[in-house]
Amino acid sequence: MLRILAPADRSRPFCDGVSRRNFLKIGGLGAAGLSLPHLLALEAKAGIRNSHKSVILVYLVGGPPHQDMFDLKPDAPREVAGPHRAIGTNVPGIEICELFPRMARMMDKFAIIRSLVGAQSEHDASQCFTGYGRTEIAPAGGWPQLGSVVGKLQGGVDPATPPFVSLCYECTHGPYNEPGPGMLGVTQSSFRPVGPNREDLVLQGITSDRLADRARLLSSLDRFRRDTDESGRMDGMDAFTRQAMGVLTSSKLADALDLSKEDPRLVARYGTGDTVKRIDDNGAPRVPQSFLAARRLVEAGARVVTVNYSKWDWHGGKGNDIFSREREEFPIFDQGITALVEDLHQRGLDKDVTVLVWGEFGRTPQISADTGRDHWPRVAMALLAGGGMPCGQVIGSTDRLGGEANSRPVTFAEVFATLYRNLGIDVNKATVTDSRGRPRFLVEDGAQPIRELS
Numbered sequence: 001m002l003r004i005l006a007p008a009d010r011s012r013p014f015c016d017g018v019s020r021r022n023f024l025k026i027g028g029l030g031a032a033g034l035s036l037p038h039l040l041a042l043e044a045k046a047g048i049r050n051s052h053k054s055v056i057l058v059y060l061v062g063g064p065p066h067q068d069m070f071d072l073k074p075d076a077p078r079e080v081a082g083p084h085r086a087i088g089t090n091v092p093g094i095e096i097c098e099l100f101p102r103m104a105r106m107m108d109k110f111a112i113i114r115s116l117v118g119a120q121s122e123h124d125a126s127q128c129f130t131g132y133g134r135t136e137i138a139p140a141g142g143w144p145q146l147g148s149v150v151g152k153l154q155g156g157v158d159p160a161t162p163p164f165v166s167l168c169y170e171c172t173h174g175p176y177n178e179p180g181p182g183m184l185g186v187t188q189s190s191f192r193p194v195g196p197n198r199e200d201l202v203l204q205g206i207t208s209d210r211l212a213d214r215a216r217l218l219s220s221l222d223r224f225r226r227d228t229d230e231s232g233r234m235d236g237m238d239a240f241t242r243q244a245m246g247v248l249t250s251s252k253l254a255d256a257l258d259l260s261k262e263d264p265r266l267v268a269r270y271g272t273g274d275t276v277k278r279i280d281d282n283g284a285p286r287v288p289q290s291f292l293a294a295r296r297l298v299e300a301g302a303r304v305v306t307v308n309y310s311k312w313d314w315h316g317g318k319g320n321d322i323f324s325r326e327r328e329e330f331p332i333f334d335q336g337i338t339a340l341v342e343d344l345h346q347r348g349l350d351k352d353v354t355v356l357v358w359g360e361f362g363r364t365p366q367i368s369a370d371t372g373r374d375h376w377p378r379v380a381m382a383l384l385a386g387g388g389m390p391c392g393q394v395i396g397s398t399d400r401l402g403g404e405a406n407s408r409p410v411t412f413a414e415v416f417a418t419l420y421r422n423l424g425i426d427v428n429k430a431t432v433t434d435s436r437g438r439p440r441f442l443v444e445d446g447a448q449p450i451r452e453l454s
Helices: 038-045 101-105 126-130 146-154 195-201 208-228 233-248 251-256 264-270 289-300 321-346 412-422
Strands: 002-004 024-026 054-060 086-088 095-097 110-117 164-166 304-309 353-358 380-386 393-395 405-407 431-433 439-441
Touching: 054 126, 054 146, 054 289, 054 412, 086 101, 101 321, 110 405, 110 412, 146 164, 146 304, 146 412, 146 431, 264 289, 264 321, 289 304, 289 321, 321 353, 321 380, 353 412
Parallel strands: 054 304, 054 353, 110 393, 164 304
Antiparallel strands: 002 024, 086 095, 110 380, 353 380, 431 439
16 A cells, blocks of 8 residues: 655545545555556547557466467377367467367457477576576676666656556565566666565655655765765666656556556456465466556556466376366466457557567476476467457467477567567667676577567
């Protein structure tokens, strides 16, 4: 909860009965609930809005099983095919798992990559957020993630909305966690309104006037340190202070962060899930409302929003455990992700907002009696939507067991080049400077956007 109180002599209510004392209030952060001002909703209905390109990146923590989701092998041996049935979609020739009926009815709004190659073999979120794997020699400080690069190159759309917002919950194990800004430094870190960090947004017993006074005092006290600082950390703190003041003193983000203003029918369309992690999980909580939160953030001005969703590392128990988890998990994900894509289309955002869903690797074709499907870096999948891309297609294929790319292998770098293209950034020209002053291109090996999505 975030609340800024106005001075006592301004506590009289407005004409709508809202007290000035409560003029800024942010709630529902635990579930990452966000809402846009009524004005934005009316403008959207009238076709009036300030267009900017955005990306919503959904990270499926732990590695989703591609053979059980979007690349079923019904003709393979039973120990490979698994128990799920493949069903047709509204795009002739495309079949997906029967546990995704909503997606099947709107497959024309999705694109599936079945031949993603170059994944690492161990759990590590970094490649999904930066495009670089462990084999690449990283610059000092490390590779920056997508949102950090975009924030550096394009800046913010609105002073009250950070260009890069992370809705990723901290996980128990570091490999699952979102990487930082890397070589770009702390000034390009994400704004994080979820998890334990939401407590940092609480201001108790301070008015908006006193907040401004304290900001000026902080600036005065830090001036002498800033003049002598050689580490660059004070510049980073300056950026955080500016960002925090913009957020705390603007009603725009406050209005955006109020789920109670949302139509309950739309909230129900996205579905509900676990707001806290399960005891046996070290991944992210299963919160479909985060998809709604992400859509509202990009409408409010964010360029990149990242979400980590649930736990997909299901190979610790007996073989059938993985399939019982899939029967539970897949329908909830199906409801949430189709609600997001449908929502974007209905609000006219399908050409401006790109949605990417993936995990760190694929899963073994052979189903182990003891562990289910294990880690499999040789081939994985990705799901995309929006961004003005030609959807309703499958890119690439795997062999009859789903273990190797059989046609059109796609790299992580190509996917990132596509995201940058959709954001209006030319990967052949744009560079960022590392900590040693050297320009660095945004993707490895001169990768180009995926031609099938152009």
